[in-house]
Amino acid sequence: MAETNLIDALNRALSLELGAVIQYMQHSFLVTGIEREVYRKYFRSQGEESQEHAITLGDKIVALGGVPTVEPAMIRQSTELIEMLRQDLEMEREALAAYMTAWEACGDTELPTRFQLEERIYQEKLHVEELEKLTSERKANVTKERITLKQIG
Numbered sequence: 246m247a248e249t250n251l252i253d254a255l256n257r258a259l260s261l262e263l264g265a266v267i268q269y270m271q272h273s274f275l276v277t278g279i280e281r282e283v284y285r286k287y288f289r290s291q292g293e294e295s296q297e298h299a300i301t302l303g304d305k306i307v308a309l310g311g312v313p314t315v316e317p318a319m320i321r322q323s324t325e326l327i328e329m330l331r332q333d334l335e336m337e338r339e340a341l342a343a344y345m346t347a348w349e350a351c352g353d354t355e356l357p358t359r360f361q362l363e364e365r366i367y368q369e370k371l372h373v374e375e376l377e378k379l380t381s382e383r384k385a386n387v388t389k390e391r392i393t394l395k396q397i398g
């Protein structure tokens with residue numbers, strides 16, 4: 246039974262990675278203006294990473310006796326860069342949550358898969374943090390830092 250839960254959780258993650266491949270590709274097509282020079286490459290490289298993640302998930306699901314999903318998660322699109330980044334942040338957060346669920350489903354019997362997922366969870370968390378910075382949801386507390394520097398000086 247634990248294995249069924251794990252396969253379901255891995256398939257949820259796979260669905261999100263397949264969605265991310267398409268969403269990032271679409272964002273790379275849609276981004277225009279001066280930011281295109283940087284973000285076309287950014288979206289394509291993110292999409293390539295999602296594809297690698299999808300491949301390892303599909304291989305793992307079959308190794309566990311399951312059938313990999315062919316249905317991507319919901320894809321969001323926009324013509325505004327900041328909105329695209331918010332959409333990508335949302336998808337990365339969902340992927341992180343899916344990986345956490347899969348990690349929990351490993352229990353004590355699927356330790357190698359659990360260790361594999363720990364590396365992935367770490368990578369997904371970095372993506373979430375970067376997108377939080379790109380959307381300015383996450384910022385350094387500069388005001389506090391200035392006060393500290395003043396006190397030192």
Ligand SMILES: [Fe+2]
Nearest residue numbers: 262295298340
């Ligand atoms: Fe990923």
